[in-house]
Each structure stands twice: as structure tokens, then as C-alpha cells.
Amino acid sequence: MTLVAAALAIWAAAWAINRRIAAVPSADRLARVLSPVIFGATVLVVWELLVRGFEVPEVILPPVSSIASRFVNSAGTLWIDFVQTFIKGALSGYAIGCTAAFITAVAIDRSPFLRRGLLPVGNFVAALPIVGMAPILVMWFGFDWQSKAAVVVVMVFFPMLVNTVQGLREAQPMQQDLMRTYAANYWQTLLKLRLPAAGPLIINGLKICATLALIGAIVAEFFGSPVRGMGFRISTEVGRLALDMVWAEITVAAIAGSAFYGLVTLIGRAANFWHPSQRRDLR
């Protein structure tokens, strides 16, 4: 019972600290970093204390500490799974799918008729439960990472396509006229005006696809995989009720997903430095 009381006390204390921090208007930048860190750490500590205090069985919710020790002890297995699912499956599919969508978008853009037809269809497909394609693609491409990459290609294609096509329309008519007065040809206009102008939406598409890619690769493994991979590990360890391993795998997925997303965001910031949303001096 003392553990539960301690959990409640820590929760209240952390919340009071965050309230204090929020009330100081001058420490704005510090508060933006400090508050979520305090909140996140509190959630983990309270999780640990409550699980131990209420003696929740391991098979329902393992405490944070046993997940952490499993994470360290099984680092080798986790790394093998990570390479299989993320590097081989998700990343290659992401690269192929996004490149294909980008090239298709530039090609479609030359025909207004095709563009008007593909945008609604693309928006429609982007809302479909595409992960359902996974069993079919596993049947076609076998159990190894190729089928996972194929699922990722199908999942990322349409969101990327729709964003790029919309991005290519971002350049204002006035700017396009200026390019014409420079006697710029199609490719010069594309490379020097329209692609840079499309930058924010392209990065937006890449960000959406970054999350989708990992989901696609993991879920595809639920339909069949070799004896390694994050999705494989999650589904088999759930069957053996080894939940600390499942949580360790989810931690890897969370770290990989956030790091990937963060990387795309950083690239976007460097590429779209000119865009109002990225300019610190205006914010």
C-alpha cells in the first residue's frame, strides 16, 4: 500500500512542479523541454510503483524495470529483429514506394486531366485499410523481407503521391509567369521553382509515410515471416505470455519510429528553411 501511496504522492508532486513551471512566462523555452520530460518520467515511475503496489501479474502488465532489464539482456535478439523489420523491410519499401510515387506525381502533373482524375482516387485509396493487402503480398513475395517491403510500398505510395501532386501546384501563377519571362523551359521551371515550392508538402508526405512504413512492416509479419522480425517476435512472445519481451520490442519500435520521423523532420527543416513555418525570426 505504501507503494501506491508513493505513486500518488509523486504524481501530485510532479503535477505541482509542472504547474509552477507553466506559471512562469519568462522560462518559456526551458518549460517546453522540461515539462514533457517531467511528465513522461512521472508516468514511468507511477507505472512501476502501481504495478508493484497492486501486485499486477507479469502476464498482464510487467513493471518498467523488468522491461528495461529484458531490453538490455536481449539486445542481440532485438537488434536482429530490428535489422530484419526496419532496415530490410520498412526502409527499402519506404525508399522504393516514395521514389515511385514521386516520379509518378511529376509525370501525372504534366496532364491536368490525369491529375484531376488521380487526386480524388488517391485521396480515397489513402483512407483505405491497405494493411489488409498484407496476406496477398506475403503470398506473392514469400515470407522474407521482400513481402514486407512490398506491403510498405503499397501503403506509402498514395499518401506520397497525393502530397507531391498537391505540392507541385503550390507555385503561384505569378511566379510561373516570371519563370516564363526568363525563357525557362519545363525542366528549369520544375527544378528551380516548382520542386522547391513543393518542398513543405513533399516533406509532409514523407513524414506520414515514415510512420506508415514501420506499421506496415510490423503488421505484415503477423501474416507469416521467417523466425526473426519485430512483428514475428511480438506475436510469438504474446502467445508465450512473455510480455516483458513484447514491451521491449515495442520500445524498439517506438525509438525507431520517433528517430526516423525526427530525421525526416530535420531534413525538412534544412530543405524548407525559406518557408514561413520554419522561420524562427517570424514566430
Place this chain on the structure above:
Amino acid sequence: MIRPGGTILPVFTVVLAIVMIWYLAAVLLNAAWAIDRAEKAGQDLTKAELVSETLSQDRPRLPAPHQVVIEIWETTAEKKITSKRSLIYHGWVTLSATLLGFVFGAGLGMLLAVAIVHDRATDLSVMPLVIGSQTIPILALAPMIIVVLNAVGLSGLIPKAIISAYLSFFPVAVGMVSGFRSPAAYELDLMKTYNANRMQLFWKLRVPASTPFLFPSLKVAIAASLVGAIVGELPTGAVAGLGARLLVGSYYGQTVQIWSALVVAATLAAALVTLMGAAERLTRRAMGTPP
């Protein structure tokens, strides 16, 4: 009526092109098996025979569109709704989990958005984690949630609805925070000159101003909710629902069954998103905003 700037003709063309590519792919993918079988039987296939053969296999690598349509017709219109082989039955199982999860998830998302907009401490501490958590592949949690809740004694509709709620929670929360914050400073100032209190400010300014953000996030949320329900059906041992049909189909190589479940899922997603679009138009009309 076909206007030069209309979208009906282009969309129709694109859809037609997709169907044609589908048929072509079906012929190409199924040809190897058909040729193989003809060789074993010692027959020679003409081009026309080969094509008709590839489009009528029992377990093709890629079923032709008309095979899928026939399968859907047989498993919806010609089966009793209560039958285990009726796609309407399986579709309803998935749809009920989707809707329940969506209502819970969207409701919680809105409540969190209200808290974030009104309380700076919540905003500073919770909001970054909400945004950060969108980058985590939440669907990977699905098998665990199902099994753990099963161990506690919950099975069937509720665990799937929880996964759906989880998936539809984030888009609504993030969208509604932007929506509640969308009134400009001068609008907030005007409310202040009216001596409006926080409740009045919320209901009379923030809520109406948030509708342009509400419906797009609801559309994303309900599509995500359906995906959650389908994936949530995978680890339950394939009892019922569209996800179960997918899994059973992949166990037994019944490609026509997989594709028909997929098409029904797609139709369901389209119907739900269209429904949200209709609700959006109705709301806009009721509020007197020009479309």
C-alpha cells in the same frame, strides 16, 4: 453534365484504367499456373483459351475483378445474414467494433483537446507526448492488448474497440487543439469586450471556429478506427470479422475470399468517410457557412 473543369470524367478514366491494369495483371500472374497445368495434361492452349483459363481459376494468384464481384454477391446477397459465411455478418462484427472505438476515441480526444486549450500545464507537459506518440507504430500493440484483455476476461467486441479508440484518439486530439486555437486574437478580444466568461468563450467562439478542423480529423480517425478493428481481429484466432476472413483466407490460400473481404473493407471505409463528409456539409449548412 460534364464541365471542362469537372472531375467525373477524369476519375472515371482513372478507375477504368485501374480495372484494365487489374485484368492484365491477373492474366500475367495466373498464366504460369495455367500453362503448367495444360502441359501436364498434354494440351496446347491457344491465346484465347489461356486468357479465359487465367480468369476463371479456383485459387488464382490474383483473382479477376469479376470473380471478386461474384464472390461478394454470393456471400452477401445469397447467404443468410446470420450465416458464418455471410460477409454482411463479418462486416457487421468489424463495423460495430469500429464505431464503438471511434465514438470513445473521438470523445476522449476532444476532452483532452479541451483540457490542453484551457490549461497551460497540460499543454506543456502532455501535448508534446501526444504528438510524439503518433510516430510510434501503435498497431504493434494490438496483439498484446487483445491477449492481455482476454486474460482479464474481456473478449469479443471491447478489446477491438479499445484498439480502434486508441488509433482514432490522436488525430482528433491534435486536430481539435488546432481547431480550438484557430480564433484570431481580435475575435478573442471581441469576446472579452462582451465580458464573456470562459464557458461562453468556449461554446460561442471556440467550438464554432473548430468545425473546419473537426471533420477532416474525424475522417482520418474513422478510417484509422476501421484499420484498428481489422488488425485487432487477427490475433483472436480468426473467429469473426473481416480481419478474420483475411487471416483464414491466407491460411488456406483462398485468394478470392481475401480479395472479397478487402473490397468489402474498402467499401466500408469509403462509406464511413463519405458519411463524415455528409455530416460536414450538413453542419456547414446549419451554421450558414458557404461551402
